[in-house]
Amino acid sequence: MSRSSPPPHILAVPYPAQGHVIPLMELSLCLANHGFRVTFVNTEFNHKRVVNALAEKKFIGDQIHLVWIPDGLQPWEDRNELGKLSEAILEVMPGKLEELINKLQDDKITCVIADESMGWALEVADRLKIRRVAFWPAAAAMLALKLCVPKLIDDGIIENDGTIIKKQMIQLSPTMPSMNTVNFPWACFDELTTQKTLFYYMQRNNRTTKLANWVICNSAIELEPPAFTTLAPEIIPIGPLLASSRLGSTAGYFWPQDSTCLKWLDQQLPQSVIYVAFGSFTVLEQTQFQELALGLELSNRPFLWVVRPDAVNDQANDSYPQEGYLDRIGTRGQLVGWAPQQKVLSHPSIACFLSHCGWNSTLEGLSNGVPFLSWPYFADQFFNESYVCDVWKEGLKFNRNESGIITQVEIKDKVEQVLGDYRFKARALQMKEMVMRSVTEGGNSHMNFNNFIKWMKA
Known part of the structure; x- marks a missing residue:
């Protein structure tokens, strides 16, 4: 990137839930610290909550611009009804995101970073010939589980629509912890219609993830080696983002913090x-x-x-x-x-x-x-x-x-x-040291993040 070139302009699209907004905001803050400009796209409902929670704080600065598009639900409808929310998102948000990007033509978007659970945004970026990054904010093992769905179907563990055939403990690999099938993310709802809707939504995101130039994850290879090395080698760990000295503070909360x-x-x-x-x-x-x-x-x-x-x-x-x-x-x-x-x-x-x-x-x-x-x-x-x-x-x-x-x-x-039992505290301190090694100079996540920055600036 030459000195006269404008800084890269990132469009960040989180899934509309607190546990997704915060880590993508942390990534956005990291990118802002490297000179990038970020347009952060919440739903209208969550945008109001985030802005209200920020109140008098100034640390987002000039580099991160908070904007919103509608999620397709009415103001009074419950955003915790995830099946209904997912259907509304797919119906309304892709068109609204494309409108937003077109409005920003004078301030051209160079890359879209979308939560993997908002894979439709990668389709929009692909159609507009914009570079694409999928961001996974949870454990890599959970993304590995999603990507293993065809095998789960072949092995008779779930039906084609995601229905759990029977309650059982499974392992995705011999070195990973066991998972209870009733705790699969899409199966945690009592209503079968919601389960099937979320399973369809998840499967759609699995397909759109293939459009990404990079798939990055808020984890470290030291935390879950089997997930990264055996099941998901194409997923690049760059976290934990919050542990890195790149961050002084963060934002994206839905409620004002009581300090x-x-x-x-x-x-x-x-x-x-x-x-x-x-x-x-x-x-x-x-x-x-x-x-x-x-x-x-x-x-x-x-x-x-x-x-x-x-x-x-x-x-x-x-x-x-x-x-x-x-x-x-x-x-x-x-x-x-x-x-x-x-x-x-x-x-x-x-x-x-x-x-x-x-x-x-x-x-x-x-x-x-x-x-x-x-x-x-x-x-x-x-x-x-x-x-x-x-x-x-x-x-x-x-x-x-x-x-x-x-x-x-x-x-x-x-x-x-x-x-x-002091052994718990001793073990916790060992884990802290391991995490900090990963995000500091020479660590795996640190090197991955630097390579990601170089690609973004190329």
């Missing part, structure tokens, strides 16, 4: 606080929420708990937590609506992370050397739990009772086990 909890953390002893956060999607039933509240109280340890406004099913009928709870825990517990998670996990007072094991949260815990208590809720989180507890051995799983509830006593016991 007052950082002052509370400053007042706690080193490695004393249980951090509890379940991401943007988890919803707990009333009974389970109360057991968690009582389990944290029973632990007799300080805790910071992120409780979203929509975190409990049927909030209208009860107060959450129960009346008198906040008086009993006093200053030992801190509840916030949304926390600056990367700053929280890097705080010296944090002892462990009670997490849903979404991939972003998993990487954030890993990158800060924090042991886990694993509480998966949905889709890939069950497999991520296997990585955390069975492969990396830096955390513990909870057991449920005959009613499917994780009891307060089970919570207290597992907190005591993970904090009472």
Whole structure:
């Protein structure tokens, strides 16, 4: 690229969910630090949330321009109905994205980076003769699972429409953790129509991924070698993006962060606080929420708990937590609506992370050397739990009772086990060191990212 050439102009298109927007924004910030300009395309619904959450922050700067296109749903419709959302996306967003790109002719787009789950955007870019990158924000093993669908059908594990033939444990390769078929990402919905819609959407994305010049992944080869070397050698690991010194801070959150909890953390002893956060999607039933509240109280340890406004099913009928709870825990517990998670996990007072094991949260815990208590809720989180507890051995799983509830006593016991055994902390620190080696000079992810930058600038 000559000195007189304008900087490359990237169009970034995330899937409209919190766990997808944040890592693509992290990648966009990395690219901005290398002189690229980025037009970041959210849905209208999520654009408003992101801008509202940014409020007075200025760190996106001049290099990242936030824009939106409609997702095809009405304002009052539920974006958590993923089958309906997927159908609307395919019907409306490709045409709207093409209109946007055409409007930017005077400020030409040089490359489209699309979440692999928005593969239709690669079709639009291909039609307009623009370079194309597919970005996978989750574990490489999950993309490998998607790409293995034809074999799953041939082996009689699933039907042609994605229906699970029987509940069983499978391994994609002898060196990978087992997967329960009922936890396949498209099979986590009770309604069969939704399962089939998402399976069709996923299969379509598998085909469009072949249009990509690069397929990059927010992971590191050291974290999941079999997935990269055996199943998905064409997927290039460039992460964890957040662990790299390329980033000072990030954006893309759907809720304003409550930073007052950082002052509370400053007042706690080193490695004393249980951090509890379940991401943007988890919803707990009333009974389970109360057991968690009582389990944290029973632990007799300080805790910071992120409780979203929509975190409990049927909030209208009860107060959450129960009346008198906040008086009993006093200053030992801190509840916030949304926390600056990367700053929280890097705080010296944090002892462990009670997490849903979404991939972003998993990487954030890993990158800060924090042991886990694993509480998966949905889709890939069950497999991520296997990585955390069975492969990396830096955390513990909870057991449920005959009613499917994780009891307060089970919570207290597992907190005591993970904090009472220094081997979990030692292992977490080893994993942190391994991750940091990968993203610093000479590391695998660092070299891959630099090669990617050279290609983008060529």
